[in-house]
Every structure is written in C-alpha cells, then in structure tokens.
Amino acid sequence: MEFAELIKTPRADNVVLHCPFHLAVEGTLCLTGHHLIFSSRRQDNAEELWLLHSNIDSIEKRFVGSLGTIVIKCKDLRIIQLDIPGMEECLNIASSIEVLSTLDSVTLMYPFFYRPMFEVLEDGWSSFLLEQEFEHLSSVTNEWRLSYVNKEFSVCPSYPPVAIVPKSIDDEALRKVALFRHGGRFPVLSYYHKKNGMAMMRSSQPLTGTNGRRCKEDEKLVNSTLRSGRRGFVIDTRPLALAQQARAKGGGFEQEVHYPQWRRIHKYIERFHILQESFIKLVEACNDQSHNMDRWLSKLEASNWLSHIKELLTAACLAAQCIDREGASVLVHGSEGTDSTLQVTSLAQIILDPRCRTIRGFEALVVREWLQAGHPFQQRCAQSAYSNSKQKWEAPVFLLFLECVWQIHRQFPCSFEFNEQFLIMLFEHAYASQFGTFLGNNENERAKLKLPQKTMSLWSWVNRPEELSRFQNPLYEANSLVIWPSVAPQSLQLWEGVFLRWNRPSKFLEEAEEERINIIKYNKELQAKLNSHVMAEGR
Amino acid sequence: MEHIRMPKVENVRLLDRLSSRRAVVGTLYLTATHVIFVENGSETRKETWVLHSQISSIEKQATTATGCPLLIRCKNFQVIQLVIPQERDCHDVYISLIRLARPVKYEELYCFSFNPKLDKEEREQGWKLVDLNEEYNRMGVPNSYWQISDVNRDYGVCDSYPTEVYVPKSATAHIIVGSSKFRSRRRFPALSYYCKDNNASICRSSQPLSGFSARCLEDEQMLQAIRKANPGSDFIYVVDTRPKLNAMANRAAGKGYENEDNYSNIKFQFIGIENIHVMRNSLQKMLEVCELKSPSMSDFLWGLENSGWLKHIKAIMDAGIFIAKAVAEEGVSVLVHCSDGWDRTAQVCSVASLLLDPYYRTMKGFMVLIEKDWVSFGHKFNHRYGNLDGDPKEISPVIDQFIECVWQLMEQFPCAFEFNERFLIHIQHHIYSCQFGNFLCNSQKERRELKIKERTYSLWAHLWKNRSDYLNPLYRPGHSQTQGTLHPQIAPCNFLYKFWSGMYNRFEKGLHPRQSVTDYLMAVKEETQQLEEELEVLQERLANLQRSQSGNNKVKSKQQDKSKQFGLYTSNNSLANTPQEYSNDLKSFPSRSPSQGDEDSALILTQDNLKSSDPDLSANSDQESGVEDLSCRSPSGGGCLPSEDSGKDSDEAVFLAG
Secondary structure, three states: OOHHHHOOOOEEEEEEEEOOOOOOEEEEEEEOOOEEEEEEOOOOOOOEEEEEHHHEEEEEEEEEOOEEEEEEEEOOOOEEEEEEEOHHHHHHHHHHHHHHOOOOOHHHOHHHOOOOOOOOOOOHHHOOOHHHHHHHHHOOOOOEEEEOOOOOOOOOOOOOOOEEEEOOOOHHHHHHHHHHEHHHOOOEEEEEEOOOOEEEEEOOOEOOOOOOOOOHHHHHHHHOOOOOOOOEEEEEOOOHHHHHHHHHOOOOOOOOOOOOOEEEEEOOOOOHHHHHHHHHHHHHHHOOOOOOHHHHHHHHHHHOHHHHHHHHHHHHHHHHHHHHOOOOEEEEEOOOOOOHHHHHHHHHHHHHOHHHHOHHHHHHHHHHHHHOOOOOHHHHOOOOOOOOOOOOOOOOHHHHHHHHHHHHHHHOOOOOOEOHHHHHHHHHHHHOOOOOOOOOOOHHHHHHOOHHHHOOOHHHHHOOHHHHHHHEOOOOOOOOOOOOOOOOHHHOOOOHHHHOOOOOOOHHHHHHHHHHHHHHHHHHHHHHHHHHHHHHHHO | OOOOOOOEEEEEEEEOOOOHHHOEEEEEEEOOOEEEEEEOOOOOOOEEEEEHHHEEEEEEOOOEOOEEEEEEEEOOOOEEEEEEOOHHHHHHHHHHHHHHOOOOOHHHOHHHOOOOOOOHHHHHHHHHOOOHHHHHHHHOOOOOOEEEEOOOOOOOOOOOOOOOEEEEOOOOHHHHHHHHHOEHHHOOOEEEEEOOOOOOEEEEEOOEOOOOOOOOHHHHHHHHHHHHOOOOOOOEEEEEOOOHHHHHHHHOOOOOOOOOOOOOOEEEEEOOOOOHHHHHHHHHHHHHHHHOOOOOHHHHHHHHHHHOHHHHHHHHHHHHHHHHHHHHHHOOOEEEEOOOOOOHHHHHHHHHHHHHOHHHHOHHHHHHHHHHHHHHOOOOHHHHHOOOOOOHHHOOOHHHHHHHHHHHHHHHOOOOOOEOHHHHHHHHHHHHHOOOHHHOOOOHHHHHHOOHHHHOOOHHHHHHHOHHHHEOOOOOOOOHHHOOOOOOOOOOOHHHOOOOHHHHOOOOHHHOOOOOHHHHHHHHHHHHHHHHHHHHHHHHHHHHHHHOOOOOHHHHHHHHHHHHHHHHHHHHHOOOOOOOOOOOOOOOOOOOOHHHHHHHHHHHHHHOOOOOOOOOOOOOOOHHHHHHHHHHHOOOOOOOOOOHHHHHHHHHHHHOOO
C-alpha cells in the first residue's frame, strides 16, 4: 500500500493553528505517511509542530462557510485546532488523518519506517535480558533456575522464552502446571527480597473450576518458595465474589485445603472497560471550562480515577508489607495475570527495591514486568481518552502504574533517580512512538514481527547521555531503604503533569524546576572547584 | 492555680488517629499554660505540649472497658485523643480544661507570662521591626494626592481604626467626619494600598448607611476625592465583597450599598464572598472530613466538595484578582467594603496587595501586610479566634482563609515568595497561641490601653530571628516571578485550588511527603555558601602560597569538616518510615518480632527530626516557651521538664505554677 494514495491534499497554506496558552499562528500544513506537520511562516517564530498520526486519538471537523475547522485530540491528551480555508481541502485532510491514524497493520506503523538520526551506542533490544537478572540473583541465592521450557512459546504464548522458577521444579512439572493456569501462565519469580530471602511470584488464576480440580505440581511449585514452617500470602486482585464466579468459567483460586500454608487476601483492582471509562471521565473533567468549583470536585470524584490509584497502591503496599515486614513469600494473580497482577508486582518492587528507583533499574522493571511479562500494550494502548469507538480491550493499565510511581515519587522526591518527565515520556511512547518497544502484545508477537531487527528500541535512544540528562532528578540521593507511601486520600493528588499538562500555564512550574537544577549544579561546581584547588595546593 | 483540679494523671493512653496499634502510655500534666503528655519509659521521653489557648473544643466520650476517652481539638488543627483510666479523673481534667481553655481576662493569656529572656531594649527593638509609617512612605505617600489625617487621633471618629490614616488631600476633616457618620461603625474610606506607578489606589471602608434612599453629601464627596487622587482615571470601582442578596437585605436595616445614581463616576460591583457564619460552618465540615478514619477517596472528595471550602477560597482569590487587575492594568482606583469592612475587606485588600506588589511577597513585607490590612485596621482578632471566652458565633477562620490564599498562590508561583509554607503555618499557629502580643484584642485602641508593647513580645521579631527556617530556596530577588504583578490563571482554573493537607492535617506527619524538597535545597544552599567562603579563603591562601611555600595543612583539615557536614543532610534525606495499615487481613497473622518493633520506633524518631523553631515539635514543643515558662515559675528554680524519675519536687514545681 502506498501512503500517497491516502493523501489527496498533501499541503494546505494559510492554515491557522490554535493551541491552549499560545497565540494562534498561521502557517502551512503538510501531511506525510506518518506525520502531520505544521510550520509557521513567521520569521521570528519559525517553530514547527510534528505530530505522529498514531498519536491522534480522535478528529472532529466543522464548517463555517468555506472555512473548515479540524479539532485533533491526541493520545497524550493534547488538543489542537486547525482552521483550514477551503471546504474540499479540509475534508480531504480530515479523511486522510482519519485513515492514517487508524491503520490496522502493525508493519505500517512508523517504527518500521523510522531511521534514527543518532548513532546507536547501545542496542536497547539487548540491554535488559532475563539472563542478566538471573546472574544478579545467583550471586545471593541458588534456590532458583532459568527455564527455557517456553523456548518456542508453546507452553505459554504470552510468556517470554525464558523464566525464573524454583530450582526444585523441572520443566516437565512446569508443563503440567501451565495446563492448570489460565493462559498457561505458571507461577514465575517476579522479585527476590535479598534482605530476608522472601520471594514474590506472579501467575494467572488456577483453573480449579466448579469441581475443585487440583494440580499436585502446582502445589509443589508454589510451596517450594516457602521456608520450612513458614507461611505465604496469595494476593488475589479480585474480590472473593468475583473469584468464586470465575470458577463457573473454569477459573478459580487456590483453596485452603490444597494450599494449607497459604493465606489468601482478596483485593479489588478494577479491570479493562471500567478503567477506560474512568480515564475518559477524568479527562473530560480536566477539560471542563466551567468556572464552578463544585462541579470540578464532583466530576473528579465521579471519575473514580483517584480511587483506582488508592486501591492499586494499597494492594502493592500490602504485597510489599507481607514480604518485608511479615517475612512471608507472596504469590500475586488476578484472572489472566497480565494487568492488575503486573501493576501490583511492579509497584511492590518500587517500594522494596532501591534498584528500581534508578533510571536503569526502572527501565529494566518495565521490560521485565510489563513487556516480557506479556502485558498486551498494543491492545490496551490502541486508543486513549478521546476515542469514540467502542473497542473493548483498551485500558489505561500502564498509565495507572506510572501514576502510582509518580504518587510515590511525590512523597519521596529525593529517592528516585528519574524525574516526572521520564514517566510522562514513557506514557507518551506507550501510546504512540517512533520506536518499536511498545509494539505487539507479548514477546511472541514481537519475535514474529522481528521488531529487534526492523525497528529501533526506545532504550537505545533514552539511554544516550544527552537524552538521559533531561530525565535526571537533581535531588536524587540513593536511598537504600524500603519506602512506604501513604495511601490516605489527603496524600494522593491528581497527576497534573499528565492530566492538566495542556490546560495550565506551565511556565512558572518549569522555572521552579530550573531553579532547583541550578541550585544543585552550582553547588556541585563549587565542590569540584574546591577539590581541584585542594589538589593543586597539595602538589 | 485554682482552675486545675487534677494536675497529674498517670497511665493515660495517647491514641494515634491513623493507627490504633500505635497508642502510647504516659502521664498527663495540666499546668497554668499547657497540657503536657509525657510518654512512659524509653530514653526518648517523647512529649506532647498543647497551649490552652490552642484548645478549641474538649469532648468527653462514653466510658469503655479501657477507660474514659477525652478528645481535644485544637485551633491549629491538632486532634488529641486520650484515654484516661478513671472516669473521675477524666471528669476533673475535663472540667479543668474547659475553664483553662476559656480565659475571661486578657491577663490570663500566655503572652503575659511568656518570657523569652530578652531585655527591655530587645523587646522594644522587636516591636519596631514592622513600622507602618515606613511602609506608607515606601508606597509613596504622603504626596501631592494623599496625606495623613489626624482626624482620628484620639479614636474620636472611629474606635476600630488606627489613629493615623491616609486620605485624599482634598478630603477635609468635615468630609471625613460626615462620611464616617454615613458608614457602619463609622469606618470611613481610607487608603489601604497606593500604586505609585500609576496613582491608582485601593481604599477600604464599611458599608454605607444608605437604606432604601438615604444619601450623604460628604460621603459622595469622599468618593469623588478618591477618584480625583488618581488623575489618570475618570471613575472608580466600588467593590462590595458580599453576595448581592446579603447586601440587599442590609438595606432593610438602614445599611446597604452605594447607589450608582447618587455617586458620580463610580462603577459598582458585587463579588459574592459569603459571611463569617457560612465560612465557620464550611471549615467545620472540612475538618470533619479531615478527621474521618480511613476514608475512601470518594468520602474525602465528596466531603471536601460538600464543605464548599475551596469554593470560598476561590471567591476570595477572584475578588483579589479583580482588584489587582483594575489597579495594575486599568489604572483605576478601587474602594472595597463588605458590611463592617474588617473581615472580607481585609482578606480582599491583602490578596490584591500581595498580587500587585512583590514587596509583600518577601518575609518582611508579608509581616507588614498583615500589620497594615489586619492588625491596624481593626480586624477583630479576639472575637474571630476566640482568645477570650466569648460569643461562639463571632468565631470564624477569616485570616486562615487569607493564609490559605497565599499558599494556593505559592503552589502556582513557586519562585515568587521569599518565605515557605512553614512560615505561613507558624503564623497561623501564633494567631491562636496568644504567645505574642501582636494579635491580641480587637483594635489598636484596645491594644494601646492594654500596653501590649510594654508587656508582651512581638511575633515578628521571633520569626525574623529564625528566618533561615522560613526561606523559600527557590526565591531569588532577580527572578522574573519576583517582579511586578502576579497574574494567576483565571479560567479554566478550578483544578488549581487544592486541599492543603500541610495545614489541615498538619499534625499527621504520616500523610505528608516523607522528604522535604524545601529542607533539602536549603541544606544544599547553606553548604554552597560555606563552599563559597572556603573557596575564597583558599584562593587567598593559594595566592600567598605562590609567594611562600608553607602551610597547607589547615586547608586540608577544613576540607574534611565540610564533607562531614555534607553527610548530615544526606542521612536526613534518606529517612525511612513505617507502613500504614494497608489491610485488616494482616492483623491476625504472624506477629512481628520485637526487634522489628524497635526498628519502627527508631525510624519514627528520625522522621521527627524537625527544626527547633517549629511550634509543632511534639518531642519538645515550644522549646523556648514552655521550658522557660516552667523554670521561671518553679519554686525549685530548675529548668527540668516533668519527669517520672525526677521525683515529687519537680512535679510540684510544675503544678504549683501560677
């Protein structure tokens, strides 16, 4: 397919661009296969706007006489308006954008066409291998092994080819366990707490069904993570009633009789469409132009977004508390084990493991607990909060995770190596990107698409020193402790950096960040200067 | 002290509101000025001190198997839950506190016994720190348009006004007196702020006694005079900060608002800020939400909305923004009033001044602003903040709302203010503490009669002495946010108004960010300053070195000192904390080992590592105040704190006090 066929009007002049908090500018609009490009003619302000078609969530058009107006709502929640003279031009442009922003085939996406302008110092596709993680683990314990049972993706299609499992469980047993777990997602190691040797495992629900099916291998696997005489916690991300209902559909939960050393705790973390609706309502409230204070708070409340944040953080804190304070191992699952499960296990690691609060460590966490663990990014992030089409797989699961990290970051502003911009960048790239990292729904699909060969990894770009410097938190001081966030409503705030990003003047806040950076920078300069003086004097 | 029925109760439990597991046992003491709770055992001896004047309500709840619960709510938003083993003891404590918390004479207030050990000269210097004459000169008056009037020199015209007020030069004594007779409580229009760049001004008054048709020539001339004092504009705004309905209702009582037909060249404008009763109820509702035990997100947001608190804050801000815009952008003078002109008018004038003039956004300037718009113009501190026992319907969080407006602005303009959040919180604390004389009484007249300046100390001097604790590290005099008028976003802006947990949940440290960016940056800046000094010394030394070849040892040892200091804030910064109750399910499961328990408390301690001038220090609150007070009153003369092992003598020392 040629993109040119889809673009009837590749260029329009005298177009006026309206962005919030900016004066309207006149310029030229160009459409390419993957971008909408607007460049102003003014000499003093020759700024260009490049917008990926894949970032466009919805488009509306309206006419006043022959002047057409297109309102473009983006997945990063930005809204821009273009006034295009000429009805035909406007209609052509609108229909091209509509088609180009909703292409079906993954291989037509921009990452397959993107050619980086920078030299690749380190190939991000091989920056975070599970083998490296295992090597790190082997230095502290020998209770675990690497299993290649899923090498061909035949045991579990949504798992990576390699997994960390208890040493005492062989591949044959894993195959049997996989048959007993939804989607073949057998329990694997998610996190090992060096401080006390406790483990956090994740899986999907057991397929007990209504007649209470059991699987000896599964019981053995789960129990093998316990020290003798100790007990563990199963954190089920569904309420008990939902877990019971799941039995009718062949699912279920670990029953006490068969897992006597385990205690189940049910938490309620919302799923798919409920989260998506909440996301849409929240963004609607944030874009509300009314002056009424009451309406803002009740709309914020009605969106339930912050309730989801609170529930999620609470569940993650509970998992971390079981491990660090109760000295117990933990198994986390919901139904499929690809959404709420990953939210809980990854957030618990942010709380427990100082490594995950560094830039490198956080990237590794996203790769390990989200990408390799088979969170279906392509389905979940296909549309954002402005989409009108009713597709049922979209959900801001990853965004909720990022926001929870931000909430913890806000409470411990000096304990993270990265800044808020880093989290916002990940949100943007999960929804639309020139990089192949978030394409596909799991490692299996990524292998079939040959993403590592055909596209550039986000990490190849982010980890370049000049990019990294934008994402560093100037206040960072390594904090080796467990950090317990408060989950009280008074402690949680709306993530303005994402939700109000385009609706508030950011100048004063940016100036404040600049001041913070300068204060630290100047201090470091003086220290360096002093040290060099002392050395000079020493000589 | 005849009001103390029960000076000491042992085995009292202090409950932690967030976690029922964290109750501590200790001894409760009642002194002439404070309620003190001292934790039993452990070398840390954590203490909680509460000034009687901070107590807003005491509630005795139904006796349970474990004892008799006593709930003390404070005006600085601290809530203390005690359980006293014996009902009879609890009753005695209750009765004593009821009396102690409601003094009937000014002399009973803490500021008359508080002795920070300063000599007379230092005390006088303290009171001179804020000088309103100087302030009006800074604004640019007197000049050819404005002059000081002595018409109120003996409070003869208006007893709630200061003796010295600025009025337009063309307003004769006859006009002023005439106008004052046509205004509620004779509060005639007077200058609050003058903008020397364009001659526009903010004036303030009370409502006119216009009823349905009354007129007053002198009052009309007074407003004319204000307009003429700004030759650049042919009209003035008259801003009535009340909702229109309230103002209309006042007409029936012979009061009301200006009729545009009678006054030439005015533009009249209502801005609906609700009255003190609505505000009192709103705060009450919001505090109920803050007090909820483990509320859901919906409970909290719904309750916050239902309280209407943020809506009221926004209304006050909107009024301030309107006036600042009129003065700065249109160059038009504004006359502001409400009913009596001492509550909403004070709020609105001070918010507008703060937006207009960067000076008021400095620490010193902010003190001046409160002194100018609140203290001197007769804001009724005693009635509003219930310093003496009085009509509960007079109490209302008027200045609290102004302080919150400042905080909301600080959130939007992080580099614009020289001071930080702590400064605001401590000012709020001391408005209620009565530890300093600044906010006593209802007017300047009453304060002079009471000889406040001779008998008490000034808060401003105390804050100024500790100013390094109150600095905003992001403030830089040359920064663009510290210049000119602030322009807050007008619409959409609802989401810019946020709940201030630092104030209303101030004592629940667990709810706040565990690391303070402000403190961190201040420590870095402090170190930077040391580095600068050292570098200077070094460079000098290096220059000398080139001449002679000796002496680098000293420099090296200095360098080591520095790195030690650097480690100080590093360790403070990497503090840990303890988990909350994330689930009820864990309670019945394996109990923690004692070693973990110890670890918890150790961690909590590092968390409480606060600044010494912080009045909410629970470990040794009111360090100077409380301790000094006890020592100067104790017959044994010892400065020791009440303690279990110090025996009877020191106990008596505490309770015989006063």
